[in-house]
Amino acid sequence: MAADQESRDLEGAELVDQGVQALLGGPPASADRFLEHGSSLLRAESESTTVQTDALKLLFGAGGIYAAFLYYGSLQEDVFSYIGSDGTKFTQAWFLQVLEALANVVIGYVGLRITGGTKQLPQKFFMISGASQVCSKAFTSLALANGLSFPVATLAKSGKMAPVMAGQLILGGAAYTVREYLQVVAIIGGTAILSLDKKKKGASESSTLGVFFILLSLVMDGVTGGVQKRLKANMKDVGVTPKAYDFMFYTNVYMAMVATAIALLGGEFASGLEYCAMNPKVLSLIIKFSLCSAIGQSFIFFTVAHFDPLVCSTVTTTRKIFSVLLSIFLKGHNLSFQGWAGVSCAVSGILSEVENKVREAHKRHYRNS
Numbered sequence: 001m002a003a004d005q006e007s008r009d010l011e012g013a014e015l016v017d018q019g020v021q022a023l024l025g026g027p028p029a030s031a032d033r034f035l036e037h038g039s040s041l042l043r044a045e046s047e048s049t050t051v052q053t054d055a056l057k058l059l060f061g062a063g064g065i066y067a068a069f070l071y072y073g074s075l076q077e078d079v080f081s082y083i084g085s086d087g088t089k090f091t092q093a094w095f096l097q098v099l100e101a102l103a104n105v106v107i108g109y110v111g112l113r114i115t116g117g118t119k120q121l122p123q124k125f126f127m128i129s130g131a132s133q134v135c136s137k138a139f140t141s142l143a144l145a146n147g148l149s150f151p152v153a154t155l156a157k158s159g160k161m162a163p164v165m166a167g168q169l170i171l172g173g174a175a176y177t178v179r180e181y182l183q184v185v186a187i188i189g190g191t192a193i194l195s196l197d198k199k200k201k202g203a204s205e206s207s208t209l210g211v212f213f214i215l216l217s218l219v220m221d222g223v224t225g226g227v228q229k230r231l232k233a234n235m236k237d238v239g240v241t242p243k244a245y246d247f248m249f250y251t252n253v254y255m256a257m258v259a260t261a262i263a264l265l266g267g268e269f270a271s272g273l274e275y276c277a278m279n280p281k282v283l284s285l286i287i288k289f290s291l292c293s294a295i296g297q298s299f300i301f302f303t304v305a306h307f308d309p310l311v312c313s314t315v316t317t318t319r320k321i322f323s324v325l326l327s328i329f330l331k332g333h334n335l336s337f338q339g340w341a342g343v344s345c346a347v348s349g350i351l352s353e354v355e356n357k358v359r360e361a362h363k364r365h366y367r368n369s
Helices: 002-024 028-081 093-115 123-145 150-157 161-172 178-195 204-237 244-265 268-278 280-306 309-330 337-368
Strands: none
Touching: 028 123, 028 150, 028 280, 028 309, 093 123, 093 244, 093 268, 093 280, 123 150, 123 204, 123 244, 150 178, 150 204, 150 309, 150 337, 161 178, 161 204, 178 337, 244 268, 244 280, 268 280, 280 309, 309 337
16 A cells, blocks of 8 residues: 555656646647646546545445344344243234334434425325335234244245245236246245254244244235335326435334334233333333334435445345344354255355346446446
């Protein structure tokens, strides 16, 4: 680094000497070469500065996503594995979603006040998207509450493209490559292999219920994907360009409304408050869990705002792999060879999906350039 800087300094000094000679007594061609050379050096310096700035922004955004959501996943597992003083576990998934959504509403509102909101947004699709997203999150929490392990749930959620593909095949007549089918099979198959590893006696009922809830969560992911496409198309038709915090604020407003209604009707709001009052430690975990969600969402919007969405998708997808590995090593999940084979199979499918997305993005870039 020091040698490079010294080389640039010497080159700059030589350029100044040449420029002085050219401007004072040299022919016009010498002055032209001096100006052209100086201009090229300025462009190179500017490009170098831009690259360094982008690298720092990516490090900041990706680092924030990893830090917030790795801790988020760890806290979520801690919440549903917590055993209270009376021997009971926390199972109020809808109450948890109320607090998480409210934290996102607060951060989203602050972001709107800073960046300015967008008027005349189509609230209908925000409402549907918010309802489907909160159901997806709640079903994931219910899967954990009913005995499904965190690594299995997280790997299963990485297979969300399966219901999306199914919906597109049935409703949209879409076509997929053999590789895309194999990726789905690898993720789902690996998750299934892991879920069958060392199943404890007496846990089959709760594990089955946990699998049922994670499947419901995947279905809601498919619904959310379709609704969000409709939302973007609708906004394009009416000529509205929403900002990042528009999505965060309005989606979470409807998520909070749906979660609150279901928590009240199901009696989870009162029982959740009572459980937290009796077990302050779990309340602390829930508060930190909710804050991590809101902070992580902000880093996601920061990354999307400065880079291609593919960059953010790659970061969030690979983050799930590290969440699984951290859970296995730090939370006492002892896997046999079969379990590790399942993890390896699912991870290979996830990484193949990421690599395929990057390759397709490069192809589109070259076609358009």
